[in-house]
Amino acid sequence: MSNESPLIAALRLCVPADQVLTEPGDCWAYGYDNSRQQALPDAVVFATDAEQVQQVVRLCNEHGTPLVARGRGTGTTGATVPVGGGVVLSFERMDRVLEVDPDNRLMVVEPGVTNQAVQDAAGQHGFFWPPDPTSAAVCTVGGNLAYNSAGPRAVKYGTPRENTLGLRAVTGDGHMLRTGVHTTKGVVGYDLTRLIIGSEGTLAIITEATLKLTPLPDAKRTLQAVYRNMSDAARAVAALMAQPVTPCALEFMDRGAIEMIRAYAEADLPVDAGALLMIEVDGAADYVDTAAEAVARVARVDGALSVEVARSDEAVRALWATRKALSPALRNVAPKKINEDVVVPVSHIPDLIEGLQTLGKRHGITIVNFGHAGNGNIHVNLLVDPEDPQQMQAAEQCLDEVFALVLKLRGSLSGEHGIGLVKRAFVDREIEPETLDLMRRIKAQFDPAGILNPGKGFPDPA
């Protein structure tokens, strides 16, 4: 203990002994995320209430020590990796559902609660919370809010920004903020709720969230539509988004992804399948079949090889299993693949996919694409082997051109994964220098000493 820094000694006075880790062997497990980057923090603190969070923030602020908030480490961008050392503040012991208020369609939770636990608690009252990242079973709501993470349902129900009413959060200088309202309307003061959502823990540490709930639909139908090529599928996507029955999921896979599935599962797909859509519609039990038929009609554009409604629960499970197996399957083929989550306007998806194929060929890299077509959110997978320096150099150049293409198509570098460490060098391609400077100055108002997740989300200043 005598060797410990004054900060760690002070932390021990704030929280009980079993809420602090300082042994490197213990801390190491809290220094990684799903980006496969890792760094060693000086300490890990497990807060159990907002007052402890505030005390830890204040101590770090006094000592000028980096502080990284952490849910379950499922992020893919390195945003929770403590590259500057300092303290990792884990929320795994702040995981309570504080209130479910179905009459007011809201729920109050601590940030360490998993997305699944939120769905379970809401479901008991006939509601759900729309954001549904693939990692929903284990990822935390705090993380969902930090990255504005969504998932397939966002096409109909929106992202965390559209589904959060208010927050409690501690700023970098240790003030306890209360933002937002308990209602679906409110215009008193600036919208700090949405400013903090998606800020990757760089503005304030969320200690409580008031989530907006949505009634569970009575029923759901799942359709699979197969197309000759991506261009035909994209026309179907635009047509689907222009008619009144908005799907609650509109996922796609390109030819490369379909071939991946063929190799790993028995998929009953036409041999000339060049693109596949999974479409889900939800609504009242006595209407959902009509809705599915309407959607099927619209999906049958020229170039559609088959459009079918899944006939059984088992068939639906099989379809989703296929979709969800894709990412692990890709990881199996290329364990260290590069996974980007760019977003382009829906009508530009064919140009993007075509451009990606050209870039892949030029740089000798296999690129497989799938994602949330209704939002134009495409997961671009470069199947590379990081042990091969030549290939990695090609990948770097290729990625550079991928981002240039995305921006040319009026897109954005990230739809839901965020920036973290891995994309920060590219942010200034999308955001102009003066705007970046404004964002940095806004951060300085929340976090004057710059202790909150330093080195994330933004490029280094020029």
Added chain:
Amino acid sequence: MSNESPLIAALRLCVPADQVLTEPGDCWAYGYDNSRQQALPDAVVFATDAEQVQQVVRLCNEHGTPLVARGRGTGTTGATVPVGGGVVLSFERMDRVLEVDPDNRLMVVEPGVTNQAVQDAAGQHGFFWPPDPTSAAVCTVGGNLAYNSAGPRAVKYGTPRENTLGLRAVTGDGHMLRTGVHTTKGVVGYDLTRLIIGSEGTLAIITEATLKLTPLPDAKRTLQAVYRNMSDAARAVAALMAQPVTPCALEFMDRGAIEMIRAYAEADLPVDAGALLMIEVDGAADYVDTAAEAVARVARVDGALSVEVARSDEAVRALWATRKALSPALRNVAPKKINEDVVVPVSHIPDLIEGLQTLGKRHGITIVNFGHAGNGNIHVNLLVDPEDPQQMQAAEQCLDEVFALVLKLRGSLSGEHGIGLVKRAFVDREIEPETLDLMRRIKAQFDPAGILNPGKGFPDPA
């Protein structure tokens, strides 16, 4: 001209002569809004493009002169009243629809375009933009964004914050910002779009908005439900919000409002009607009748006197005419009534209405309430005569207690009208001093000289 200030002389060099007014008689008409407050600006400038806006902002910034952006002056809070003189920047000549992109569900407009013109342009492609303030025919999108103004449809489709993808705006120090994305997902950088929306022209002057469009539903049904009292009606509201068919309008009137209608129109309402709901559902043509029946069943809680679906277009028009006549009718009775737009969680509406009746009695003031029940957004009308100083004093005390009640019920001071001048003294009841201070420091990053709409939205610093 020789008497003109250096600023006005400089403004004349930026824009053609017919785009500047300086005669008090001409300027006076640009110094009021629907709050019945008025002040004289030194000049009115009619910008026709973003570059002119930028030049005007830069000049005002150099001269430390207040600048107030103005749409059509339909706001109710004095937010566009130039209380500190200076320049009113009118957007009435920047009213173009720049792009309608139905495939990508978006539309790009200048801020001076009216809400109605947006609906017309979107409607040609089978879409609409959800925000629908009562003044939609004349109010501008720039104003809708400045106040985050919504209307009845917000209960299903959200406010401008949920329906705007991105902005172009000029900060107080004259930088041209580009915020947001052309897609429905995006997490690169902080969410400046939502920060600027609802900021009442205090952070930046919007020069262009990318609006998110929604497909027009095929059909709509309108229901009228009458209840014994507000408490029964509120139970119906909570039940309606808890089932899967979210109404696209859920408006209510209390007993006072119903009596007002009886006096001004032939309304076929039971004599013992203590509360009325207007419920609208929309959707596919072959489903909307089923949806209306489902909603009617849920609305028939204990205490329901009648729940009926309007049988003809004429009947629907009559219902809406009644609802829309209410505000003018009230103004007829009490031309200078005080109209607040508080918001409380839906389940607290009965407590609010009951509390308001108690406060009205205690202070000898008739209070009539109606509004957007689905959002808990209640328009509270104090029917007072400003010529009567005793009554006005009572009203002031009453209003004070109204706001205290609203906050006690976890509500907010404004759902959609905003703060402007009229509510600024109350803002620090809702927002804590440290948070207000943070908001002021954020403003200083956008507008270091404090020229953008000074004296609005916030209380004077202590």
